[in-house]
Amino acid sequence: MSGGHDVELFVEAPDHDLLCTICRCVLRCPVKVACNHVFCKTCILQWLRRQETCPCCRKPINPSCMFVMYGLSKTISRLRIKCNNEGCSATFPLSEEFLHSSTCRFQWVPCPHQGCGSVVPRSALEVHSQHGEPWSQLCSLGCGTLLTQTTQPQHNCYRQLRQQVAAQRQSHRAIASALRRKMRRMQAAMTHVRRQVALICESLDVMEEGEVEMYEGFEEENSTEDSNTSSSSSSS
Structure with a gap:
């Protein structure tokens, strides 16, 4: 060179x-x-x-x-x-x-739009941007919107950001509502479990009382039999 x-x-x-x-x-x-x-x-x-x-x-x-x-x-x-x-x-x-x-109208320059890849004279760049091959690029103001040749003229960053915020709020509300429903189902399930446990405990208490009564009855029967046996022996 x-x-x-x-x-x-x-x-x-x-x-x-x-x-x-x-x-x-x-x-x-x-x-x-x-x-x-x-x-x-x-x-x-x-x-x-x-x-x-x-x-x-x-x-x-x-x-x-x-x-x-x-x-x-x-x-x-x-x-x-x-x-x-x-x-x-x-x-x-x-x-x-x-x-x-940097200003010559006859200078060949690449199309600034992402995805186009064409190289045209600077004088034809505006016409190419309007009628050339389809292209897409992110908004130059930083709102993050992917623009196309059709949507760029109508794009408004403020309106777009408001729509994004509204969509996020709606999404957050839907998530919060779903979480509340899930918590209510969990609380209902816990209440049902507590009731079942209480019923089981009551059943166990009843069973224990019945066993005690049976044991006491058995003891009384044994005591009566022993008394009868002792009385018979004394009479003899």
Whole structure:
């Protein structure tokens, strides 16, 4: 990849002294080395990774002795260039290249809508958004609504959030009502269990009383038999 500016971009052919010896393009961030030769900063650094000599005179180069030529860089930034977008005839200083590309109507830009994936000229972006392929994206204001090409014009964040809150409240009421019904069923079941336990306890008490009466009756019978036996023995 070239480190400098493409010569074909410039309205007028740049002076030969403004060209980098390595990439043969107009200097970008020009730096001067100890032997007074000037190169693009990116180009000379890449060159020095392979060999530590000047590409022009082969003298040794110390990277720490290089310095950026800010005056020359400012001069180059004032040279006029042409827009490289097809159909655009604008010319402007090199320093305004980024500003122009960010507003040029002929610049090809990706559709900002999620799921579209199309790349169209900036001048056709609005028409594409209205009549292009279906797309969807989350609301840019952060309400979380997934919008489509059809629903975006009618979307209102405040109304949407109110509807979401109302739906959540209704859902919470339904959950609370279901929990209350479940608690009532559990309470009824517990009451029924308590009644059954009470009946079982009463039955056990009755059984215990009957066993005591049976035991006492059995004891009385035994005592009477013993008395009768003793009386018969005495009479004899």
